[in-house]
Amino acid sequence: MKVNGLFKPKTLDEAYHKLTEHSKNVVMAGGAWLRLSNRTVEEAIDLSVLPLSYVKDRGDVVEIGSMTTLHEIETDDTIKSLYGGILSQAVSQIMGIGLRNVVTIGGNVVARHGFSDVITPLLTMRAKLHFYKRGTISLEAFLDIRGKTTDVLEKIIIPKRKAAGYFKKVTKTALDFAIINVSVTCDEEGFSVAVGSRPSVGQLAYEAMGLLNQAKDVDEKHIDLAAFKAADLLKFSDNHRGSQAYREELTAVYVKRGLLAVKTCFNQRGGHDD
Numbered sequence: 589m590k591v592n593g594l595f596k597p598k599t600l601d602e603a604y605h606k607l608t609e610h611s612k613n614v615v616m617a618g619g620a621w622l623r624l625s626n627r628t629v630e631e632a633i634d635l636s637v638l639p640l641s642y643v644k645d646r647g648d649v650v651e652i653g654s655m656t657t658l659h660e661i662e663t664d665d666t667i668k669s670l671y672g673g674i675l676s677q678a679v680s681q682i683m684g685i686g687l688r689n690v691v692t693i694g695g696n697v698v699a700r701h702g703f704s705d706v707i708t709p710l711l712t713m714r715a716k717l718h719f720y721k722r723g724t725i726s727l728e729a730f731l732d733i734r735g736k737t738t739d740v741l742e743k744i745i746i747p748k749r750k751a752a753g754y755f756k757k758v759t760k761t762a763l764d765f766a767i768i769n770v771s772v773t774c775d776e777e778g779f780s781v782a783v784g785s786r787p788s789v790g791q792l793a794y795e796a797m798g799l800l801n802q803a804k805d806v807d808e809k810h811i812d813l814a815a816f817k818a819a820d821l822l823k824f825s826d827n828h829r830g831s832q833a834y835r836e837e838l839t840a841v842y843v844k845r846g847l848l849a850v851k852t853c854f855n856q857r858g859g860h861d862d
C-alpha cells in the first residue's frame with residue numbers, strides 16, 4: 589500500500605468528513621489488512637487517536653468500541669460472560685497475540701472477510717453496528733449492503749442475555765484461515781445458527797433456525813434435520829482450503845454438535861408456548 593498522507597482526526601465528525609472528501613481516502617484501524625493491499629491511498633485516516641477502544645457494560649447491552657483490539661476482546665471478562673464466551677473463544681484462535689494486539693474488531697467487521705471468525709459469532713449474538721452517519725443497523729443488514737462503506741464504524745452493540753453459545757473453527761493448521769466456522773447460540777428469542785468461511789462471509793441459517801424455533805420441544809430428530817438444512821440450504825463453494833462437499837459435511841456435523849451443546853438452554857426456558 590502506498591500512502592500519500594496521514595490524517596489524525598480529533599473527532600468522529602472530522603474522520604467522516606475527511607473520508608467523504610476523496611474517493612481514495614480510507615479509514616485506518618490496526619492497518620494490518622490494509623497494508624497487505626497494493627492500492628494507493630490519498631490520506632489514511634488514523635482512528636487510533638480517537639477514544640474508540642473500550643468495552644462498556646450498559647446494563648442491557650455491551651458496547652465495544654470499533655478500535656478495540658482482538659486481544660482486548662479475548663481477555664475482557666464482560667465479553668467472556670456473553671453467550672458462553674464465544675466471541676472471546678473465536679478471536680483467541682486468530683493468529684498469535686502479536687497480531688491480535690494490533691488488529692481491531694471494527695477492521696474485521698467492516699472488511700467483511702469471507703473467512704472472518706468474528707462476524708460468524710457476532711451474527712448469532714444478535715449484534716448491531718453503530719456508524720457515525722448511518723446510525724445503528726443490524727450486522728445482517730450491514731452484510732447485505734453491496735459496495736464500499738463510506739462511513740466510520742463507531743461501536744458494536746451486543747445484547748446482554750441469559751444465553752448459551754458454541755463456536756467451532758475448522759482449520760488445516762492452527763494459524764490458517766478457517767475451512768468453515770460455525771456458531772450456535774440459544775437465548776430468550778431461540779436458537780441462532782451461523783456458518784462462515786463458506787468460503788463467503790458468515791450467514792445465518794434461517795431455515796434451520798425457523799425449524800427449531802417453531803418446535804415445542806427440541807429433540808435429536810429436530811437437531812438432525814436442522815443441521816441437515818443448514819448444510820443443504822446455505823451456499824457453499826470450493827477453494828484451495830476445501831471443497832463445497834467437504835464444507836457441507838463439516839457444517840452438518842458441527843451445527844449438530846453446537847445445537848446439542850446449547851440445547852439445555854432451550855429446555856430451561858421451557859420451550860415455546862405455541
Ligand SMILES: Cc1cc2nc3c(=O)[nH]c(=O)nc-3n(C[C@H](O)[C@H](O)[C@H](O)COP(=O)(O)OP(=O)(O)OC[C@H]3O[C@@H](n4cnc5c(N)ncnc54)[C@H](O)[C@@H]3O)c2cc1C
Pocket residue numbers: 614615616617618619620621622623635654655681682683687690691692693694695696697698699701703704705706737739740741742763764765766
Ligand atoms: C496475517 C493475517 C491473518 C489473519 N487471519 C485471520 C483469521 O484467521 N480470522 C479472522 O477473522 N481474521 C484474520 N485476519 C484479519 C484480522 O482479524 C482483521 O480483520 C484485519 O487485520 C483488519 O483489521 P485491522 O484493524 O487491521 O483493520 P485495517 O486493516 O486498518 O482496515 C481494514 C478495512 O476496514 C476499514 N475500517 C477499519 N476500521 C474501520 C472503522 N472503524 N470504520 C470504517 N471502516 C473501517 C478500513 O478502511 C479497511 O478497508 C488476519 C489478518 C492478517 C494480517
